[in-house]
Every structure is written in structure tokens, then in C-alpha cells.
Amino acid sequence: MNETAAVSLQGGAPSAAHNPFPILELIGLNKAFGEQLVLDSIDLKVRPGELVCVIGPSGSGKSTMLRCCNRLEEPSGGQVIVDGTDLMDRQTSIDRMRQKIGMVFQQFNLYPHYSALGNVALALRLVKKLSRSRAESLAFDALSRVGLADRAGHYPHQLSGGQQQRVGIARAIALDPKIVLFDEPTSALDPELVGSVLEVMRELRDIGMTMLVVTHEMAFARAVADRVVFMADGNIVEQGPPEQIFQAPLHERTRAFVEQRH
Amino acid sequence: MDGLQHFLQVFFDPVIISHYWPAIVGGLWVTLGLAVAIVIAGILSGLLLACLRCAGIRWLNGLIIAFADIWRALPPLVVILILYFGLPGVGITFSAWMVLFLTLSLVLAAFSEEIFWAGIRAVDRGQWEAARACGMRSITVLIWIVLPQAMRMAMPSLTNRSIAITKMTALGTVIGVPEILYQASSAQSFSGSATPLTMGALAYIAMFLPFVILGRWLESRMNWRRT
Amino acid sequence: MENFADQFFNLDLMWQSLPLLMKGLWVTLQICVVVIILGGLGGLLLAVASDSKSAWLRWPTIIYVDFFRAVPPLVLLIFVYSGMPFAGVNLSPYMAVILAFLLNNSAYYSEVYRAGLQSIPPGQVEASRSTGMSRLQTMVWVVIPQAVRNVLPDLLSNTVEVVKLTSLASVVSLGDLLYRADMARSMSYNSSPIVLAALVYLVLLWPLVRMVSRFERKQHQ
Ligand SMILES: Nc1ncnc2c1ncn2[C@@H]1O[C@H](COP(=O)(O)OP(=O)(O)OP(=O)(O)O)[C@@H](O)[C@H]1O
Ligand SMILES: [Mg+2]
Numbered sequence: 001m002n003e004t005a006a007v008s009l010q011g012g013a014p015s016a017a018h019n020p021f022p023i024l025e026l027i028g029l030n031k032a033f034g035e036q037l038v039l040d041s042i043d044l045k046v047r048p049g050e051l052v053c054v055i056g057p058s059g060s061g062k063s064t065m066l067r068c069c070n071r072l073e074e075p076s077g078g079q080v081i082v083d084g085t086d087l088m089d090r091q092t093s094i095d096r097m098r099q100k101i102g103m104v105f106q107q108f109n110l111y112p113h114y115s116a117l118g119n120v121a122l123a124l125r126l127v128k129k130l131s132r133s134r135a136e137s138l139a140f141d142a143l144s145r146v147g148l149a150d151r152a153g154h155y156p157h158q159l160s161g162g163q164q165q166r167v168g169i170a171r172a173i174a175l176d177p178k179i180v181l182f183d184e185p186t187s188a189l190d191p192e193l194v195g196s197v198l199e200v201m202r203e204l205r206d207i208g209m210t211m212l213v214v215t216h217e218m219a220f221a222r223a224v225a226d227r228v229v230f231m232a233d234g235n236i237v238e239q240g241p242p243e244q245i246f247q248a249p250l251h252e253r254t255r256a257f258v259e260q261r262h
Numbered sequence: 263m264d265g266l267q268h269f270l271q272v273f274f275d276p277v278i279i280s281h282y283w284p285a286i287v288g289g290l291w292v293t294l295g296l297a298v299a300i301v302i303a304g305i306l307s308g309l310l311l312a313c314l315r316c317a318g319i320r321w322l323n324g325l326i327i328a329f330a331d332i333w334r335a336l337p338p339l340v341v342i343l344i345l346y347f348g349l350p351g352v353g354i355t356f357s358a359w360m361v362l363f364l365t366l367s368l369v370l371a372a373f374s375e376e377i378f379w380a381g382i383r384a385v386d387r388g389q390w391e392a393a394r395a396c397g398m399r400s401i402t403v404l405i406w407i408v409l410p411q412a413m414r415m416a417m418p419s420l421t422n423r424s425i426a427i428t429k430m431t432a433l434g435t436v437i438g439v440p441e442i443l444y445q446a447s448s449a450q451s452f453s454g455s456a457t458p459l460t461m462g463a464l465a466y467i468a469m470f471l472p473f474v475i476l477g478r479w480l481e482s483r484m485n486w487r488r489t
Numbered sequence: 490m491e492n493f494a495d496q497f498f499n500l501d502l503m504w505q506s507l508p509l510l511m512k513g514l515w516v517t518l519q520i521c522v523v524v525i526i527l528g529g530l531g532g533l534l535l536a537v538a539s540d541s542k543s544a545w546l547r548w549p550t551i552i553y554v555d556f557f558r559a560v561p562p563l564v565l566l567i568f569v570y571s572g573m574p575f576a577g578v579n580l581s582p583y584m585a586v587i588l589a590f591l592l593n594n595s596a597y598y599s600e601v602y603r604a605g606l607q608s609i610p611p612g613q614v615e616a617s618r619s620t621g622m623s624r625l626q627t628m629v630w631v632v633i634p635q636a637v638r639n640v641l642p643d644l645l646s647n648t649v650e651v652v653k654l655t656s657l658a659s660v661v662s663l664g665d666l667l668y669r670a671d672m673a674r675s676m677s678y679n680s681s682p683i684v685l686a687a688l689v690y691l692v693l694l695w696p697l698v699r700m701v702s703r704f705e706r707k708q709h710q
Contacts (some may be wrong), residue, residue: 268576269576272575272576273572273575281606300708302617309586331695331698332691332695332701334649334698335649335691335693335695335697335698336653336687336690336691336694337652337653337654337656337690338653339657339659339660339667339669339685340656340657340667340683340686341687343667343674344680344681344683344684344687345499346679347674347680347683348496348497348683348684350681351492351496351678351680352492352493353492360595369655371499374656376702376705377532380705380706383706387504391676405643405692406521407602417603425558425560426650428505429560429562430524430561431561432563433559433563433657434695435563435660436660438684442564443563443564443567446564447567447571449490450571450572452522455575456568456571456572456575456576457568457570458571459571459572460568461571462564462568463560463564463565463568466559466560466561467559467560467703469559470560471555471556471559473559474555474558474559475555478555
């Protein structure tokens, strides 16, 4: 853990020779909605075991960037490389690659017609082609990891927001992904429920899960992130260790944003 | 003759078209007139029943519910046959027109009662209470506050249901009401050509397609509002 | 009054015509099953197509659906039964009825399903696709089950309409429930057999109609 943290202290300098092979790499990523350029040639690397937080004002393109990482949003140009495979390559099976990329949504997006266990087990059965009992036992493990073993049989509407989001996380990690993408996982939660979700994310980090997290939780980013990326107007303005971004930002825009959030 | 020409000859024979054109148009007017009468009578009685149901009188509500259930469950053709062939046996004779009009109006009344009632119930209870608190009488609240909202909610279903039921005027053929289908199929048997049937189908499409599209539009507008 | 009872509720006559009517009921039920199952499946496919991103798929489907919603089913039936032979296509009454009602009903079912599909928030699809499930798997396991549940009352009420619709089969002399009842009526000059048929339809459909109302009430709450 410390090693990757040390590496990321380089502040995203791409040349560091001893960097492990990145799990996720965006190269010159562009995205336009019609005329409007929402992502302007983004370069980003996420290395194994890293927790990278993305912050920035509303509309700066954070969600769009995240959704390009598993092609829920179709990039207009550039490359997305996950675990050494180019997602944009025609030969690449996107469904196979998505197994390696977990995603957690702001609105949870749990399937209301399945129990917590069913939500987690569905892809295991259909995508990994596991038997029902094998899938359910893996799903149960994933639920245990987010502290919901005792809620396995509950349906989403019987769970609190925080619990629902933890099921969402379990669903994402059950497939044993190389990286998990989080899009404002706590923004839809009541303040008192935020803690439990962040706690789960912290535990995931501690067992070495690679994560890319869009968040407005500055305290979380500051305490847990290995690296913080600040975006504005479709660009990465600045990235570096949390101490740099929050205490000694290099750019005026970063400073303004960080100060306003305190 | 190649395939297309043969097809056109069978289903779009110009000679037949020009000959039976007036009959089909005559049928169109009959269908149109019946449709308008049925929609007005059916929807108004449905509305009236739904309002009566608001009064909350037990036995009356029981009757209204039974009425709505029965007329929604019975196939209209069955009713038409009973009224047209059965009633003369007990000394009551309705014209074929009247039988068709009565049957379909009652069916539409049953459906629209349910649609209005669902709309009325969907209006927030708070609206009732707020208006009552202002000292308005129940009937006033119903007419001025609740019904307009219920009406808006009911519009798409009501449109679709009205189309479905007015289309059933084609059943008039069975008892000899000279509407479009009757004209078309008698022209077909006189002429020995399928063309009049095509003309009939086209007449129905000309008449109903605009309403089908209107219904689709109303529905999409409702969905758009909800989200 | 006695006259009335005899004309509409002649129990002897009803009893005599009962076997005939039951034969008709069997035919009616057969048509219902075929039309409900095939029409329901066809409607589902049409709905998926009419919700598709490809305009080449979407527009033909929408035109098909609106066309068959604008044509009265009886017109369609007579066209198929008496019109098609002119083009050399001879169908038995049975096939004509099934074809006409399938064309009509797949259009109606498709509208119901389409409303259901549109009621599913896009986040459901995104969540499912993000776990590597294919488009088809997402449809089958995530979207369609929820869509069907959301429109259950409309599906049910459409199914009631199918059963009522089958009474039109009598017009082309297919021996369904109403046809046999009308046969008994014209032989006896008495309407009791048709009243009996009406009662059979009521017994069949009243529970369904009640269920539709109950569902609708629940949905509004
Ligand atoms: N489907 C879309 N069609 C058109 N424009 C879009 C679409 N999705 C996003 N945008 C635009 O792209 C820009 C970036 O949106 P994005 O959702 O990525 O921002 P964000 O940084 O995640 O903001 P927030 O913090 O509010 O979630 C915004 O200007 C938005 O209006
Ligand atoms: Mg966002």
C-alpha cells in the first residue's frame, strides 16, 4: 500500500520508470455531445492498488470521464486501456472487459425485483456462468465484505440508502474486478448514512482494490486518496497527493475550488 | 400479368373504386355519426357515474361497480345479438342503429366510469381537504378542483378506449347498419372483387389513424410530465 | 314478464344447448390461448423494436402498430377471410381468425409493453451492462421482468379484450361459443342460448375485470 502511495506522490508524472503497469490508462480521451466538447484530451493513469479521487465543479465532465472508462458513454476519440487491453479496439469484447471494471452509481441502480443476494449473484450466474449455488456463495461473500451478510434476503426497498449502496458495491466487487469506478457514491445519501459507505470503501482500499472515485466528500478524499485529480471544463487541471491539492495547490482554480468547499 | 399488377387489379381496381366510391363515403358518414354519438353519450354517462360514486352511497356504489364490471366483461357482439334478436320477442323493437348505439355507449360508459374514477382517486386527498377547509361544498370541490385534474390524467386512456370502442361500430354490419364495413362487404359480394374491402379498410384508417396518433401524443406528453 | 323470462331465461332450452355451447367454448379457449401467447410474444418483440435506437427498426414497427390499431378487428377479419382468396390465399376460418387477431393484438400488446419498457429508468440498463451482461441478457433478466410488472393491469385488461374479441370469430362461421349460441337461437327462435353464452363470458371474465380494477387501485396509491 505504502509503495503505491509513494509512487503516486510523483503526482501523476507519467514518466516514472518504476511504475507498475497501469490498470487503467486514458490517452487523449475526447468526448463531445453534439457541438459541446465535454472532455478535452484527457490523460490519466491509475496504478494497481491506487485510490484516485476525482473532484471538480459540477458539469466539469467527471461523470462523463468515468463512464467512458467502461464505455457506458462512447468516447469521441482517444484511447481507453484497461489491464493492457484497448477498450476502443474493435476486436475487444466490451462485455468481457466490463467484468474487470466494476461500477458503483450515485442512484445505486439496484434491481428492485431481486433480493440483495440476487442483485449480486445475477452477473455471476449469467456472465461468469457459475452454478446457482456457487454464484450465491460468492455473492454472499461479497455481501459479507460490505457488512450485509444478515441482509442477504432483503429486497432493495427494505434497505436503507446506505445499505443499498453497499449492496451496489458488493455487486461491483463480486466479479473480482481489476478496478472499481465510483460516481458520487454518497451524494444521494442522508448525511448520517454516508459514513458506513465510506467505511466500506476504505476497507476495500486496505485490501488493495484499485478505485477511481468521483466524489464531493473532500474529507474522504483528503484522508483516504492516494492521489486527487482536479477537473474543470473537461480538463484535468491538476493532480497530486491530497496534501498538495488541499494545502498547496499549484493552480488558482484548484485553490478557489478547494477553499470554497471548506 | 405480373404479380404487382395482379395485386393492384385485385385490391385497387380503379373501375370498382369509382363505382363504389359513393357507397363507401355514405358508410363513412354513418360510422362517423355513430362514433360521435357514442363517444358523447358514453363519456358523459361515465363521468356522471364516476361523480355519483364520489357521493359514497353504499348501495349505489355497489350498483355502479356491478354495471361497470358487467359491461366491461361482456363481448359487445353478444349484447348486440341479444338486444336485436331477443327484444322483439317480448314486444320491444329497437332499430339496428339504436341497438348498436345503446350497446357501445353502455360499454364506453362502463370503461370511462372506471377511468374517471381512477383519476379522481389519484387526485391528492390534501386537495379535497384544503378545498373543504376553505368552506367549499363537496360538489363544488369535485367540479372545480378535483375533476379538472382527474380529467387531465384520464385523457390518454380515455382517448385510446374511445377509439377502441368506436371502432366496434363495424359490428353494425352483423345486424345491417349501413356503416363502412357493411357497405364494403355488400359491395364486395355484388362486384365479386376484393377492392371494396380495401376501400373500407382505408376509410377506417383515414378516420381513426389521426386519433391513434393523437392518443400516442397525449400519452408521451403525460410521461414527459411525470418525469 | 313471463314472456320475458321465457325469451331470455328458458332454463330447459339453456340446458339443452349447453353441450353445444361447451363445444364452442372449447374452440373459443383454443383461439384465446394461441392469440394471447403468440400475440403477447409478438407484441413484446414489436415493443422492443419500437423502442430501438435504429430508425430502420423503429419506424416500420410504429407504422405497423398504428395501422393495426386504426383498423377495426372485424374489418381485418373479413379482409383476411373474404378478401385474401381473391389474391389466391385461401385460409380456413380458423386460420383467418388467428391471423387477423394476431395482427390486431400484437399491435395492442406492443403498446402496453412499450409503456412498460419506457417506465424502466436507464440506470437499470447501465448497472446491468456495467457488470458485463449483454444487451439481450439485460433485456431478459433486468428490463422485461420489471416492465411486465409495471404494466400488469394493462396486460390483464388487454387479455380480457382478447377473449371478448374471439366472439367475432362467429361472423366467419368458426364454431366458437357465440356462433354455437347463435345457431341454437336461430333454431329455437329464442334468445336464451345467447344469454347463456353471455353468462359463460361473464363467469370467465368477471374475475379478471375485478382483478384489473384492484391492480389499478393499488398502482395509483
Ligand atoms: N447525455 C448528455 N447529452 C448532452 N450533454 C451531456 C450529457 N451528459 C452530460 N452532458 C454535459 O456534459 C457536461 C459534463 O457532464 P458530467 O455529468 O460529466 O459533469 P459532472 O462533472 O459529473 O457534474 P456533476 O458534479 O454535477 O455530476 C455537462 O455540461 C453536461 O451538461
Ligand atoms: Mg456527475
